[in-house]
Amino acid sequence: MSATIFLSVVAIAAVYFFNLSRCFWANLQAAKKSGFPFICLPWDKFNIFWMVTGNFWVPLLDKLPAAITEPWLPFLRLEWTYERKYEPFALMGSEAIMFVAPGGNHLYVASPPAIADIAARRIDFQKPLERYRDVNLYGDNVVVSEGEMWRRHRKVAAPTFSEKNNRVVFEESVRQAHALLYHWTRGKTESDPLHHVDDDMMSISLHIISKAGFGVRVLWPHEESAAQEEDGLGRFASTKAPPGHALSYKDAMKKLMKNIIWVPILPKWLRQIAPFEGPKTATLAYEEWGLFMKELYDMKRIHMREGKIIEGMDLLGAIMKGAGVNEDSLNSSEPPKQLLSDSEILGNAFVFILAGHETTANAIHFSLVLLALNPPTQRRLQAELTRILGDRPSEEWDYDRDLPRIMGGMPAAVLSETMRLIPAVTGIPKSTMKDSPQTLNVNGRIHMVPAECIISLDVPATHHNPRYWPARPDISALPPGEDLDQFKPERWLTNDASRPSASSTREGSPDSQSSGGETASPNLFRPAPGTFLPFSEGHRSCLGKRFAMIEGASVLTALFHEYSVELAVDDFITDEELEKMPPGSPERREVWQKAADNAMHVLKHGMGSIITLQMRRGHVPLRVVRRGEERFAWD
Numbered sequence: 001m002s003a004t005i006f007l008s009v010v011a012i013a014a015v016y017f018f019n020l021s022r023c024f025w026a027n028l029q030a031a032k033k034s035g036f037p038f039i040c041l042p043w044d045k046f047n048i049f050w051m052v053t054g055n056f057w058v059p060l061l062d063k064l065p066a067a068i069t070e071p072w073l074p075f076l077r078l079e080w081t082y083e084r085k086y087e088p089f090a091l092m093g094s095e096a097i098m099f100v101a102p103g104g105n106h107l108y109v110a111s112p113p114a115i116a117d118i119a120a121r122r123i124d125f126q127k128p129l130e131r132y133r134d135v136n137l138y139g140d141n142v143v144v145s146e147g148e149m150w151r152r153h154r155k156v157a158a159p160t161f162s163e164k165n166n167r168v169v170f171e172e173s174v175r176q177a178h179a180l181l182y183h184w185t186r187g188k189t190e191s192d193p194l195h196h197v198d199d200d201m202m203s204i205s206l207h208i209i210s211k212a213g214f215g216v217r218v219l220w221p222h223e224e225s226a227a228q229e230e231d232g233l234g235r236f237a238s239t240k241a242p243p244g245h246a247l248s249y250k251d252a253m254k255k256l257m258k259n260i261i262w263v264p265i266l267p268k269w270l271r272q273i274a275p276f277e278g279p280k281t282a283t284l285a286y287e288e289w290g291l292f293m294k295e296l297y298d299m300k301r302i303h304m305r306e307g308k309i310i311e312g313m314d315l316l317g318a319i320m321k322g323a324g325v326n327e328d329s330l331n332s333s334e335p336p337k338q339l340l341s342d343s344e345i346l347g348n349a350f351v352f353i354l355a356g357h358e359t360t361a362n363a364i365h366f367s368l369v370l371l372a373l374n375p376p377t378q379r380r381l382q383a384e385l386t387r388i389l390g391d392r393p394s395e396e397w398d399y400d401r402d403l404p405r406i407m408g409g410m411p412a413a414v415l416s417e418t419m420r421l422i423p424a425v426t427g428i429p430k431s432t433m434k435d436s437p438q439t440l441n442v443n444g445r446i447h448m449v450p451a452e453c454i455i456s457l458d459v460p461a462t463h464h465n466p467r468y469w470p471a472r473p474d475i476s477a478l479p480p481g482e483d484l485d486q487f488k489p490e491r492w493l494t495n496d497a498s499r500p501s502a503s504s505t506r507e508g509s510p511d512s513q514s515s516g517g518e519t520a521s522p523n524l525f526r527p528a529p530g531t532f533l534p535f536s537e538g539h540r541s542c543l544g545k546r547f548a549m550i551e552g553a554s555v556l557t558a559l560f561h562e563y564s565v566e567l568a569v570d571d572f573i574t575d576e577e578l579e580k581m582p583p584g585s586p587e588r589r590e591v592w593q594k595a596a597d598n599a600m601h602v603l604k605h606g607m608g609s610i611i612t613l614q615m616r617r618g619h620v621p622l623r624v625v626r627r628g629e630e631r632f633a634w635d
């Protein structure tokens, strides 16, 4: 009996390994035929088991002799694209590398013209939708769709990102940033060390999208007594769970965004008996937020029926209107003819918040860290803000007069440079379809991308491709192309007198065409198509890019107009000890340098992607101080 079991196990294992080798062999032949340089891997980095446990295995595998692991282990590190950037492509002498594994082939591309081509050929290179399974939890939407269905969603969703909505984004961002400053400082000249800046950025970003997306203002704890009751929104603004709910709206939204990853991974019954909190909280928040959105939707329908809604101010109202939900249709006795169903409208409302909050929060968070690491750049940003806004209070800041200068100057440049260095999404996935291999021109050579091949538009590598980013000898002492690891927002300023003209930019980087599309201000540098990818590119590029740029630039403007952000040094020295060191003295610099080394270490080795790239191991404590009161001021 035991011999039979043993033989069966051996037979199953033999069949399994035979099948694996057969698949690997077929994939290898396809890689060879493609003409791309290739690297063989025992499994793909995106294998679900590896994604969950890879960080545990890599240090163990690292102990094996380098001769065995060197060819493949570096490419199984979960964050190799962020950590190594363009280096592997330079070493392989190619702007595209194929990885061959038994499960399939995976092509990484860091060639801007090839990326622009892939992004433009929407039918040839589609989204691998199976990778987006947590995104359509509330209904079909523009993010998780392809073909005709995607066109229908995009047609209705795109116009909601209007100038009217951008105005709300600007005003709410400024308001929320001031509230955050008060939350941090309590009106004093400086805050205590801030150890949860990433969480605070998530909050501010959720607050802004809640207002601009759904018309619901969310308040900081010190503002809560003044909660609004307007338009029947009091039940959403309340910090307590309103009747019929187990959570407040704000808690439901925050808990959902924090724990959402569990909903598609585990069935509900398993989430309920899980031995830790995340999965249970996910279920509660998922149901609660769904209920709130349904109530909000019903409320908006009543307002619309009564002709009360203010046209197109928030994204939900605008998408309802675009889908054909309006005063006439709601009062008509005919069955509604909507372009999107109710569940599709709510599905899109959900993806706006999902796609829009963490990405933008990261961009602002990393901007703060990079500015704290670069005090002279921060001074330059502040000097420009003084030129734009003088000492006018924020109530007098004006969308039409001030925003164009903010979007054409240092705030938008800081944000762009931050996203160049630390993009929220490091690999934008595409794929070829079954039985549909595709040709691709990389650096003048035509390759054949096999059918069913996953493609990553490698964002960090592309953002460091020296052939496409102009050299700026005027802002860096490093040789051409070698300053791309440095944080230099000035590289984005076209009205900077010292900027080299387009003709002196590097080969193959036509300055005239923008990768930023309508997002980019005419005063900001426009990278060549396919060169700057934080928002992706082409047909499937981000719908919220202008929303996000306005939000990020406005929050930075409001924070840095009056305050500076510094590295907190409390882990190394007490306030009293620091006070005894003269301003600008070498001892002070030394303390600052320790904090800077920690920050650089976390930025280099502590990052990880779950939905987006964030600090996962370690954090960078910061402190805000009123301008002029800085502890570490030098040029």
Ligand code: HEM
Pocket (backbone or CB within 6 Å): 127, 142, 143, 154, 209, 351, 352, 353, 355, 356, 357, 359, 360, 363, 424, 425, 428, 429, 533, 534, 535, 536, 539, 540, 541, 542, 543, 544, 545, 547, 548, 549
């Ligand atoms: C800094 C902030 C942001 C970044 C870095 C970002 C990045 C991206 C990227 C890389 C994609 C393409 C994803 C893919 O193809 O898999 C995308 C798509 C999308 N983003 Fe954003 N995003 C940001 C903010 C926002 C905001 C604020 C919203 C909405 C309020 C938004 C809504 C969308 C939508 C709806 C899509 C899908 C477009 C389509 O497939 O047609 N994003 N975004």
